[in-house]
Amino acid sequence: MSTSTPRTPVPTPTRGPGRRNQDAAAPPGAAPPARAADVPRGRWVGPAAAVLWAAGGLAALAVTLTGGTLAVGDANDLSFGVLTPVPGATLTPWVAVLGLVGAATALRAWLGGRHGLVARGDRALTVAATAVVGLGVLALTDASILARLGYLPVTLVMAPFDPVMRAAFQDFVGAGPLLQVALLAGGALLVASTWRFVRRAAGACESCGRRHDGHDHAWTTPEASARWGRRAALVAAAAPAFYALTRIAWVLGIPLGFSPDDVADLAGDDGWIAALGLGGFALVGAVLTLGLYQRWGERFPRWMLGLAGRRVPVGLAVVPATVVAVAVLPAGVSLVALGLGEGQLALTADRWGAVGPMLLWPLWSVALGAATYAYWLRRRGTCRTCGRG
Template identity: 70%
Template sequence: MSTRTPPPTPPIPHRAAGRAAPAPGGSRTTDSHLPGDAPPHPHRGRGRWVAPSAAAWWAVGGALTLVVTLLGGTLPVGAASDTGFGALHALPGETLTPWVAVLALVGAALAAWTWLGGRRHRVARAARTTTVASVAVVLAGAVVLVDASILARLGYLPVTLVMAPFDPGLRAAFQEFVTPGTVLQVAVLAGGALLAASTARFVRRGAGACGSCGRDPDGDDPSWTSPASAARWGRAAALVAAAVPTLYAVTRIAWVLGIPLGFSPDDVAELAGGDGWIAALGLGGFALVGAVLTLGLYQRWGEVFPRWMPGLAGRRVPVLLAVVPATVVAVAVLPAGLSLVAVGLEGGQLALTADSWGAVGPALLWPLWSVALGAATYAYWLRRRGTCAVCGRG
């Protein structure tokens, strides 16, 4: 009588296929979930600090602003701003201050809702839509409080750090980099970024997806979020995001060289005769470097350090090393562009003539630059996000 070898045990399907293997006795393992279920630990892992930080940030800001309002003080906003000009520069600071307090308190309430709402259950589509719309209104209010000074300071900072030790005038200018208005605008931008990130996590959790990576437990992710698709539309967004600062850089560098590109010859001569060429060269060079780095959001050298970088050649570029700076620039460019457009429309200074388009034209494209850079950065993250540390998908 012959014996027959029993058939091999079928392989256990990988949990990325949608359902984890049941544990002995028919129960599921502690880290598994069925399709359609929310991730087992929606607040565990990376990013769980975002929502409470957003709520605390806006709550503290709202409380401080309310105290200033009740004491009859004035924030450095509108006509009381010490940073230059903005979309609200014509409004009195004492008029805007109470509204800033209202905006901050509403932002605190929304941040708390995105933190606590839907922690254990799905959230209805209508509630998610209402939340996103409300947050969009708050973020729009935050954007108009910021002007172009933040972006200007980022652009001037490299050349100021290099030249300040040799130029007393630049040293004095460097000491004025941080003002109450600057601190307020940075705080507003930081709070806006936290609220936007917290809202994104809330929407993901409310739809039953992973709050960290946004992947659907059933695997029904939108096709445009796949690495292959993100590579295609991310490349187009990166090219647009690199073209706008390149145009800006070309005009400024041309002026330094004495070429009246989109600028009157008299203004170019005056620029070359004073210290203005330092600022023009610094801003132009900063914009050109930024444009080149933007191309790395879809190029191979944006994922692996090139050979000519000693000590780093061949190593993987950390995702956050590209995502964080690009996000900071995208966030700073949007209010800068909108404020310049608003001021230009009010003053009738947006006419593009042969002697003015170089000074005005590139700034009109800054809102497009911000959106394109944000899209290119998001596509880069989609391509390189890898396996999620929270839900294990990817």
């Protein structure tokens, strides 16, 4: 029998209605179709998650065994989360445990389901392990990540002229903030890798989520995702707009949900710069969120010279929206938990503006994530991996 590799793949029937491209399958050892030469989108997520968690877990274990302390708990003087009072030496071994559990879970998500379907219980166990690691990440991160993200534009502009802003920028690259960024990045990668594993293990394309048997969920169609995505985007835009309204009002001297004395103190010690930066950042984010269901979110508007009428790259909307959604979740959870612990969530007439908008941040994160996913569902097009579209 000849062992030469056939050059023409053998076509197989379509697997679902409305499909534009038929799959092409080849016998064992056959060369893949031409379109399979492209690297499937997202294939790097699994190994990246496994490597990041393994490296982080081993590094934390090495710090623990040598008697060192990571910049967590009270060892990170730049944080203000629920674990801030806990000694860093106590938390460091637990960070190592979290890292190693995350590495094992990421390895399972990366390699699992590559040779056939996986039992539902096995899938559920992997999802549960990912949830446990995610809760650990939320406990170790706090609102300082989102605050620095909001301050960053103002800091970059003012740093060359203001030594205080230069010092603030140096804080951005300290051990504590970088560790929190690494934890959030690792958590996001692990969730994405587990999501791909669940798709693959349940008989769907790991990249686009379309089922191999063609029976896709009705809520994933472009029409359905446009409907529920619009509602999610409106909620996701309302939360930062409410926050921006209070901060910009303070800059203008209006005591909206804040006492007149506090507003005056804000202006007296240059606190208006921070309020304006955070409020402006939130307002811009609210407007951009509306683009997740508006036409100008898919094609550049006419006033954008050189880009008018061109298609907006999907990643240009999905990537920043995902980053904000990931950063907002630990910020909201930590502030609510911290406020409950210290009894500072009383929404009085001269206090509600300081804490009220932040109570919406967990909802903001979930709604923004849902709106971003709906936007991606509408615009995902033909999948490079499975050829469906």
